[in-house]
Amino acid sequence: MDDQNKNLILATVLSFAVIVAWTTLFPPEDLPVDPATETVQLLExxxxxxxxxxxxxxxxxxxxxxxxxxxxxxxxxxxxxxxxxxxxxxxxxxxxxxxxxxxxxxxxxxxxxxxxxxxxxxxxxxxxxxxTDGIDASAVPGPxxxxxxxNGETLTPTTPVTITWDNGAGQIFRTEISVDDAYMFSFAQSVENTTSTPVSAxxxxxxxxxxxxxxxxxxxxxxxxxxxxxxxxxxxxxxxxxxxxxxxxxxxxxxxxxxxxxxxxxxxxxxxxxxxxxxxxxxxxxxxxxxxxxxxxxxxxxxxxxxxxxxxxxxxxxxxxxxxxxxWEEIRHYQDEEGVDGFLDSIDWGWFFFLTKPIFALLHYLNIVIGNMGWSILALTVILKILVLPLAYKSYVSMAKMKELQPEMEKLKERAGDDKQAMQQGMMKLYKDNKVNPAAGCLPILLQIPIFFSLYKVIFVTIELRHAPWIGWIRDLSAPDPSSFLNLFGLLPFAAPEPGSILALIFIGILPILLGVSMWLQQKLNPAPTDPTQQMIFAWMPWVFMFMLGHFASGLVLYWIANNVITFIQQYAIMRSHGAKPDVFGNIKASIKKKAAEDAKKEGK
Structure with missing residues (x-):
């Protein structure tokens, strides 16, 4: 098993494991508060x-x-x-x-x-x-x-209203209520003391x-x-x-x-x-x-x-x-312009807040310019891929060099035979002499994990994605793709399964299928591994992810498709520029022929 494939499998399995863990485990815990202790501190x-x-x-x-x-x-x-x-x-x-x-x-x-x-x-x-002092409990207004x-008849941004209550004991309570042009009300509570002694409330x-x-x-x-x-x-x-x-x-x-x-x-x-x-x-x-x-x-x-x-x-x-x-824009205004301390944190940014906040801010500004959240997600994907391009470039160059070393690796395997220690030492020397980092191949995939989770959080939590349309049948980027293979994506005269139902999880829509195809094509940049276990993992991985992510928000699936396509183009171009010649169609044909040969062999048995 060559190290390039080892790293890719390791990164993929790790990504899958983290996704599963993220959606099933580790809810953030609230720290318990001791009410008695806090009351004592309060009264002191x-x-x-x-x-x-x-x-x-x-x-x-x-x-x-x-x-x-x-x-x-x-x-x-x-x-x-x-x-x-x-x-x-x-x-x-x-x-x-x-x-x-x-x-x-x-x-x-x-x-x-x-x-x-x-x-x-x-x-x-x-x-x-x-x-409190000088006033009876029944002489104060409550719920x-x-x-x-x-004063006033209708509460509007330009016409506040005032309500009043006279307790009959010398205090008149008033509340002037106003509202801005968004969602903020103000309650100016006042008490007028008409008696000759002070009162407290x-x-x-x-x-x-x-x-x-x-x-x-x-x-x-x-x-x-x-x-x-x-x-x-x-x-x-x-x-x-x-x-x-x-x-x-x-x-x-x-x-x-x-x-x-x-x-x-x-x-x-x-x-x-x-x-x-x-x-x-x-x-x-x-x-x-x-x-x-x-x-x-x-x-x-x-x-x-x-x-x-x-x-x-x-x-x-x-x-x-x-x-x-x-x-986001209104809450940020209340925080930055009207002095509400930390109000932007009322939006649930999650554990990766240091990524979710800037990612959403960028997505928001892109939407202002473009005017469509779907196209803004695609533009965001391009920008993120450009930002991580230096790391991706080093990774793909390393992968190209490792391909050049494949003949040497085969010779080394023949010489080492069953001596695993000699094989390992020989591989390390080969990498060192040719200045190849075998771990570099998995870095772009590992980098995608926090970005994926952050974008998942942004799309799931922020209201700006709620009911945001993209094109055609995608009318809500915060919801799963509503199309379904069951009714041939709307060609047959009956409705698609309800989102969340078993049928909807099985008969997925157009975007999840495109996701699986994009992952499958990305795999075909490299020949299938010779190890049977690796072959099985690689063969099933795109389709497992296709069904696993099929019920995720359409915006997230759209990002993943765009990410796969851009990664395919980047990797193909960089490997070609360094002498490696990915044979995508040849790899597809080889995998089909190999599958046909295996089936024929099974039938012969």
Whole structure:
């Protein structure tokens, strides 16, 4: 077995093993947090918000707060959003993303992000106050307070609205709500103290979700659940892990995950959508994640420092709420232009973030220029191949030199016979004398592993690939090729198998077949190995990969096809320039004749 083939087999098997491991094993683990320890640290610093164990009850769900209630609503109308705000608790509990539909069907329903209590999958944001000094707990607004609309009629990017609540004890609470032209809301919470004595209260924001999302993917390559930034440290906790810190509202046990930060945010992230509470950056706040087991409620909170309001004075605290699609350009704008610390990390870039971030940025800019994600993926493939060309060039030159050494290798095998040590020593001397690196042949393949995974992550996670068309039948590059050999790629009058079904995995589409053919042709740059085991591996490898990657996103398969074609051209040209003459058609004919001879031999037996 020559070393060139050994290296190629080793690299291929390693690639396959890593792909399988990546899709079946090693989910990222969330580090456990000791709630008791964090509570102690919290209470030791009087400048930071205290634990809920001591004060707020408004943030704990009650029957009144969770029962569906009729209350006036304030419409929300922007180019990106539609919905309404309920004056019950001042909740944003009705929000749809007007630019996104649930499927690629142009008549499909638009995506609903937030839903009111009483509907399946209720999910809302609410803002209020908790009582501290000089004010009774019943005299502060909470999630079930009925507010009054004071100013405005419809919330738009140019017309904010103000809601108010008078507690009848000398304090008037107001919340001015505004929204930009994308997905960011601002809540300016104020309390006016009309009494002759100072009062203190603490503002908060909550996100409350009834049960897990219905479309939860449960795919470890994608994080869904709580996401939090705490002074530059990102924490991602899945729904299963959140339930370990359950809160029983009847016992008021505080088994919660909490942290204190001077900058950051906390919220819930789905595959493509996110809701996030963003307190004023640079001001200490406490972020908490809870799960109420009795009601199956997930809740995150951002609790700000105590505001002491002197007699006749007004205090105001502003908290922002991001509720929308995880569009890279918008989220980067909020981070870089509006000071939301580390907000770009709310997109799940994965372990290879140092590759996924620049790869997506390049893909994004290519799409701006080209205007089509499919062609942008092809352009990205060309650029990546150019960047790794120096390494590929050395590799292919080494492979060409090894081909030139084939006659010498055969002679060496004859002389060494069964003496493996002599054979090994002779090979090393041969490589050294001719300045050949036998390991160079597998470097381009090994280099493809992190690039492949990074692009896989980009295509799977980023919303910019969602429902992005390419040509003809490829209308969604984030989904598998919808064509199928079963109906002759649309020629027969019946539909292709549903994606994910057994038939869809067997009767694959056009792109997976092109992938297998491109890998097979790339193999034919070199003669088939003489070793029977190698022959079997090489014979089956393209078709195994064809079926294995057939149900992957079309964008990823498109990249792999383009990569194979460019690699074929590069390797052919470089080997020709160094005297090696790959006989592709001759190798194909030889493999066919060899197969026919083997079949005839079996029949003769």
């Amino acid at each position: 610093d009087p400048t930071l918000p205290a634990s809920d164990a001591a004060a707020p009850t408004a943030m704990t769900p009650t029957d009144a707060a969770e029962a569906p209630a009729e209350a006036p609503r304030v419409p929300i109308e922007t180019d990106e959003l539609s919905g309404s705000i309920s004056l019950l608790g001042g909740r944003i509990d009705d929000l749809a993303l007007t630019q996104y539909r649930e499927t690629i069907d142009e008549n499909a329903p638009i995506v609903r992000l937030l839903k009111p209590v009483g509907e399946a999958g209720a999910y809302f944001a609410s803002f209020g106050w908790t009582a 079930d307070t009925v507010w009054t609309l004071e 603490r503002p908060y924001g909550i996100l409350r979700r009834h049960g897990e999302p219905a479309d939860l993917k449960n795919f470890f390559i994608l994080h869904e659940g709580m996401v939090r930034m705490t002074d530059g440290e990102l924490e991602e906790t899945g729904y299963d892990d959140i339930t370990e810190y359950a809160v029983d509202p009847r016992e008021r046990t505080q088994a919660e995950r909490l942290d204190v930060a001077s900058s950051g945010w906390i919220g819930y992230t789905d595959h493509y959508w996110m809701t996030t509470l963003i307190p004023e950056q640079g001001v200490p706040f406490r972020s908490t994640s809870k799960y109420f087991d009795v009601r199956d409620l997930y809740q995150v909170e951002a609790v700000m420092p105590i505001e002491t309001v002197a007699a006749g004075e007004t205090a105001t605290v502003t908290t922002r709420l991001f509720a929308g699609a995880k569009e």
